[in-house]
Amino acid sequence: QVQLVEAGGDSVQAGGSLRLSCAASGLPSEVKCRAWFRQGPGKEREGVATLFRATGNTYYGDSVKGRFTFSQDHSKNTLSLQMTVLTPEDTALYYCAARRLCYVNDWSSEELYNYWGQGTQVTVSS
Numbered sequence: 001q002v003q004l005v006e007a008g009g010d011s012v013q014a015g016g017s018l019r020l021s022c023a024a025s026g027l028p029s030e031v032k033c034r035a036w037f038r039q040g041p042g043k044e045r046e047g048v049a050t051l052f053r054a055t056g057n058t059y060y061g062d063s064v065k066g067r068f069t070f071s072q073d074h075s076k077n078t079l080s081l082q083m084t085v086l087t088p089e090d091t092a093l094y095y096c097a098a099r100r101l102c103y104v105n106d107w108s109s110e111e112l113y114n115y116w117g118q119g120t121q122v123t124v125s126s
Helices: none
Strands: 003-007 011-013 018-025 033-039 046-052 058-060 068-073 078-083 092-099 120-125
Touching: 003 092, 018 033, 018 092, 018 120, 046 068, 046 078, 058 068
Parallel strands: 011 120
Antiparallel strands: 003 018, 018 078, 033 046, 033 092, 046 058, 068 078, 092 120
């Protein structure tokens, strides 16, 4: 049984930082691509960042570049999203997702991801 479990969501003030984690279990070995998506109130779900586990290559959405860092801990099969300089626009439910491979031109297409977590809430107040 595949499970993606997010943790680390919280309420913070603007300018603050948070670190989200995604623990995976049961994923098929060929699933190499992991990603974070988010959905803010009244907004569509958007891609935040993706990481190709085989190479460590990462890609970020324009709104988070330079502020968010996606990293992996191979020993724990856990991925982390370090978020800094948070703004109220970052308020959203953050989801961890996985698919077989990552591609630069479609990494943010949510319909291509097969596995999803339940999400963790991040709320940033001004």
